Amino acid sequence: MADRFHTTTSAQFQNRWDSSPVSEEDVVDTLEAIVKRFDLRGYLLITVPSETSTDFSSNVLMTSWPDEMLKTYDHAGLIFGSPVIERLRQSTTPFTYDADRTNRTRLDGKAAIAAALFERHGVPRGAYFPAHNSAGLRGALAFGGSREPLHPREMAELNAVANRIFTEVIELREGRRQNVSLSxxxxxxxxxxxxxxxxxxxxxxxxxxxxxxxxxxxxxxxxxxxxxxxxxxxxxxxxxxxx
Known part of the structure; x- marks a missing residue:
């Protein structure tokens, strides 16, 4: 199934975007299709939190993570000292994660809390794909599940669509906000x-x-x-x- 996906995902994604106006529903459909075909559990699209960010939720653009997971993450203050977020701030190279192994590098004593949270919600392993738009805004698309680590060919396929998805969502949100008028x-x-x-x-x-x-x-x-x-x-x- 994954091999078949390799030959179709990019083309299907591009055709859908080029043949009709993009909506957030289109993006969600695409992300859900990727999750299903790669035997994953969920997806996460974010802007990379700044050094002064005090919560993670405000940086989330789209996700299938349950609300409880996001609330628990923020309540425990896991954004501080997160090795994943720190890596996203410093590098634009895609990488895999293992919640247990990756969080062992935390210096705040919350490694077990973080690993247990991801395990409990079925996303103990996965990958992050850094992205950016033309204005230089940095983000990332992540996928998680309990399957074996993504193979290099799968990583390349997902990396190929990450930047386009991030850019499209930002443009959709910015276009909508242009009509927002605050007193x-x-x-x-x-x-x-x-x-x-x-x-x-x-x-x-x-x-x-x-x-x-x-x-x-x-x-x-x-x-x-x-x-x-x-x-x-x-x-x-x-x-x-x-x-």
Missing amino acids: RREIECLSWASAGKTSVEMSEILGLSEYTVNHYLNRATRKLDAVNRVQAVAKAIRAGLLR
């Missing part, structure tokens, strides 16, 4: 949130009630199609709405 108050609240201020602190700074501050933040979060204020801030920065 002055929404931008002010997001700006202070990006500076680490709480709702109470923002209410004192802006001379508004805490309820009103939360109202502006919640409305901006919905407009930006974000799951929380942290992700809303990240999306607003990437869209050029915050300076």
